[in-house]
Amino acid sequence: ETGVTQTPRHLVMGMTNKKSLKCEQHLGHNAMYWYKQSAKKPLELMFVYSLEERVENNSVPSRFSPECPNSSHLFLHLHTLQPEDSALYLCASSQVFGTGMTYEQYFGPGTRLTVT
Amino acid sequence: AQSVSQHNHHVILSEAASLELGCNYSYGGTVNLFWYVQYPGQHLQLLLKYFSGDPLVKGIKGFEAEFIKSNFSFNLRKPSVQWSDTAEYFCAVNGGQGNLIFGKGTKLSVKP
Numbered sequence: 001e002t003g004v005t006q007t008p009r010h011l012v013m014g015m016t017n018k019k020s021l022k023c024e025q026h027l028g029h030n031a032m033y034w035y036k037q038s039a040k041k042p043l044e045l046m047f048v049y050s051l052e053e054r055v056e057n058n059s060v061p062s063r064f065s066p067e068c069p070n071s072s073h074l075f076l077h078l079h080t081l082q083p084e085d086s087a088l089y090l091c092a093s094s095q096v097f098g099t100g101m102t103y104e105q106y107f108g109p110g111t112r113l114t115v116t
Numbered sequence: 117a118q119s120v121s122q123h124n125h126h127v128i129l130s131e132a133a134s135l136e137l138g139c140n141y142s143y144g145g146t147v148n149l150f151w152y153v154q155y156p157g158q159h160l161q162l163l164l165k166y167f168s169g170d171p172l173v174k175g176i177k178g179f180e181a182e183f184i185k186s187n188f189s190f191n192l193r194k195p196s197v198q199w200s201d202t203a204e205y206f207c208a209v210n211g212g213q214g215n216l217i218f219g220k221g222t223k224l225s226v227k228p
Contacts, residue, residue, distance in 0.1 A: 031214045042120070043206070043218040056213050090160065096214035103167075104150060105216055107160040 002026055004108035006091050012114045013081065021076040021111045023091030031055075031096040032074040033105065034066060037088040049074060050096050081115045088112050118143045120207050122219035129197055130227050137192040137222050139181075139207035148210040149190040151181055152218075155203045163205070166190065177201070199228045 004025045013019050025032060034046040048056040049068040063085075065077040074091055092105040123138035141147065151163040164175025171183040181192045190207060204223050208216040 033215060040220070042220045045211070045215050045217075048213055048215050050214050056215065092160075094214060102148070102210060102214045102216070104162050104165055106162075107152075109159050 004091055004093055004106050006089075006108035006111050008111060009109060010112045010114075012116060013078070014116055015081060015083075017081075018077070018079040020078065021089055021091075021113075023074040023076075023108055025072055025074075025091075025093035025106070027093055027106060029093040029095050029106075030071055031094050031102065032068060032071070033092040033094075034074065034076050035090040035092065037090055037110070043090070047076075078113075081113075083115050086113055086115045118209060118211055118217050120209055120217055120219035122205075122207055122222050124222045125220070126223045126225070128225045128227065131199055132196050133226075135192070135194040135197045135201075135224070137205055137207075137224070139190045139192065139219060140188050141190065141207070141209045142188065143209050143217075145212065149181075149183060150208040150216065151175065151179070151190075151192050152206045152208060153203050154206065154221075160206070163192070197224070197226050199226045202226045 007022045031050040036044045045058050046060045047066040052068050063080050067075040088110040090110045091108040094102040094105040096102050119142045121140045149166040152160045153163045154160050164173050166173045166183045174180045179194050204221045206221045207219040211217045
């Protein structure tokens with residue numbers, strides 16, 4: 001596998017379910033990100049992990065819980081979601097330097113989440 | 117707060133027409149600027165990027181963009197579009213935490 005992979009590609013869950021999204025990067029990067037892509041809205045940054053430490057939690061509801069066990073893997077744990085959480089969830093990775101600058105981010109294909 | 121504004125929500129062109137998509141940003145520090153493209157059903161892919169140096173940058177598939185610092189702009193151009201350029205285009209600026217801040221995107225539809 002090359003680049004950034006995400007599983008599952010599609011997920012349908014009820015509001016009382018608990019599920020997890022998985023992301024893996026094969027690029028040797030030191031930072032990983034979760035974004036939410038909804039129709040007619042800009043990509044919304046949810047979480048940033050740089051060197052496996054969470055750098056930013058963009059006021060995301062606690063029903064979303066990230067986990068980054070190492071620099072190659074990132075999870076997004078979901079519980080008691082709402083229908084408005086239905087969206088495409090994108091994972092990305094990049095190489096971040098001491099200044100906080102990044103060259104570019106590489107994106108996975110996303111998980112299409114539908115909450116019923 | 118940092119932000120990116122893309123002026124057009126949906127642009128419809130005929131093949132061979134010229135393209136210019138507008139992008140303005142608001143960011144107080146050193147900027148890195150990006151254009152990403154998302155073809156139907158595919159990943160977001162990097163089209164081109166500006167870090168420093170020549171403000172006219174060339175990307176893949178004949179696209180180019182010009183960084184005009186005084187205008188806080190980074191417009192995307194292509195002299196002659198093809199049907200295969202039908203996609204959604206996103207402008208982005210670095211957010212200072214290693215993240216990127218994206219505009220809302222512009223859908224481009226090219227009629228054959």
